[in-house]
Amino acid sequence: MSRIELRNLRKDWATAAAVADVNLTIEDGAFVAVLGPSGCGKTTTLLMLAGIYNPTTGDIAFDGARVNDVEARDRNVGIVCQSYALYPNMSVLENIMFPLRFKKVERAESKRRAREIAALVRIDALLDRRPSQLSGGQQQRVALARALVKRPHLLLLDEPLSNLDAALRLTMRTEIRRIQRELGVTTVLVTHDQIEATTMADRIIVMNAGRVEQEGTAKDLYERPRTLFVASFIGSPPINLLDGEAEDGLVKVHQTTIAVAAPARGAVVLGIRPEQLHVDETGTPARVVAVEPMGREVLYTTDSALGIVRFIEAGSEAHHREGDSVALRFSPEDAVLFDKTSGLRIDARIAA
């Protein structure tokens, strides 16, 4: 269990920088998710933490001590790969005992520990099987047990749920969270799935193009995205992003002009979440062009005076049909405004 720090971390490949200017502190026992689209440098960061890659510049510190030059096998890090990477030539028990081989643990003792951790991840009935005889979820648990058996300082999860079916993903999410809490191990989860990140982690780090876009809780990211990228990446169905022109406290979006109390000028982007738009007689006129029932809710796509805008209504109230005219309204404090060129949020409330 360690406090992990990354200082000015950078990794260059032959052609481009995979990771640049990453500064992070992960508190002891925290569960942190690194979230980003594929190719954003999140796995590279993870492998630098594991010691598989060496950073080009910058430092990695465990509990304040620099570990850049410590080899992977001495870092006491547990890793669960997307493919689980179980050793097919060994039984489940041998797989779990494998890390203890290199720690000079007696065989009887390592067997005892392997059994203990197997019970924790609930695979104690499968110890004699081969990995190929297990289902995806079971393999996942074995990989987790193998990563945890040596009581790592840091647990790394690289897209651990992406090979599971939807129902199993749900159970494993809760399971991993439970096990992490029980052991109190510092954990870094790498994922491109925002649901995974928001449901499992205490804090989320959003990465894009090798840089950290924003760090914070799921609520922070959702309600106060620092950049246009975070706003568009977080949330499903995605936020409505409407191009506009700002001048003298007014933002002109499509055919609508909105007053803002911000010193915005030039090209801006207005962001409104689909659930923040409500049907209201006094609102902006819109015409429903598509209706997509999603179970509990219905997603409408409309052609409005704001442009193409999506909004959500609870299934019980939803009764609009394609071609219906509605009027949409949003509370100004819900919407966010971004500078289009820098992509940064303009820290201001919209007046009306």
Add this chain to the structure above:
Amino acid sequence: MATVTFEKPLSPARPDWQALAARAGLRRSAGQAALLAFLLLVSVPIILPYFWMLMISLTARTGGVSTDVLWTACAVIVPAVLIYSIVHSLVPSPRLRLVTGLLLLAIACTLLVALIGDRLHFDNYRFLWRTNIVEEIRSKATAGGQFPSVWIAFRNSLVLAVSQTVIIITVASLAGYYISRFAFRGREAFLQGLLVLHAFPAMTLIIPIFLILYWVGLLDTIAGVMLVLATIELPFYVFVMKGFFDAVPWDIEMSAMTDGATRRQAFRLVVLPQVSVGLIAVAVFAFIRAWEEYIFVRTFLIENKNWVMSLYLFWVADDVMGVDYGIVAAVSVFYVLPSLLLYVFCQKYLTQMTIGGIKG
């Protein structure tokens, strides 16, 4: 808008499902029978010579060879095989198939014993315990005086093949791993070089190699041939092993290293077991290749105490061909037996080698 109407429906409203199912079943078994017939047909030119060799070794006596034993045996065995394959494609129950098979086998054996039983003998295999067979047949051997015991040649062949296998497995697995996993300057050129070396006709180098062996004092030694063969064969096996290593996911090695293994431990404990099929295949091929080697051993081994099995067979054939076919056939059977056994037991690994190879 024009309406389209079919004058006559293309398929009946209520198809006769049972008839369709029966037709599909018939078609399936017909296809299988055709396949079986084809395989039988193409295997004839492969099996017949071996079978003839076996028959000669068991029946021929000094002098000419009569083919009537072969034809008699074929007249019994071919119908038996044909009947069994027909039964196999028509009878679905495995129990019934087994019973028919055993019955046919018993009938064939009885017929064989009755027809040619009195002509079977093991005299031709006397080379296994006698050394001077050639002199017994035709006064003096042409090959360096006294003929050696077949067991000396057998041992030499074994030494050559086993050491060859060990060298190739060790070098090919290490080199294949390195090429598969590490980037180094000239990697592409190296890979292409391997392919060129593999395609290069090594036979053209036989005189320079002879001279080199002579100068370094390895001419007429098993070790010399071993080195030459290993060098010529290695490029191909390195390439094959690279293919197998390429198929082992990098994730697994990475896991092993974060689990606390060194790179070498990861290789030995995790990666190597996953290419075991490839190792076995390469080992079998290397062994058989060295076992069957003729041109290089013929050139580089001179004294008869250094003969390997192929040379022994060559000299026997050279000395008694035309006089005693039986003994040549018997030596051939003895020579082919180890390769045959290896092939039979390692068949399933050998078929996977091509897959690994193509991946590379």
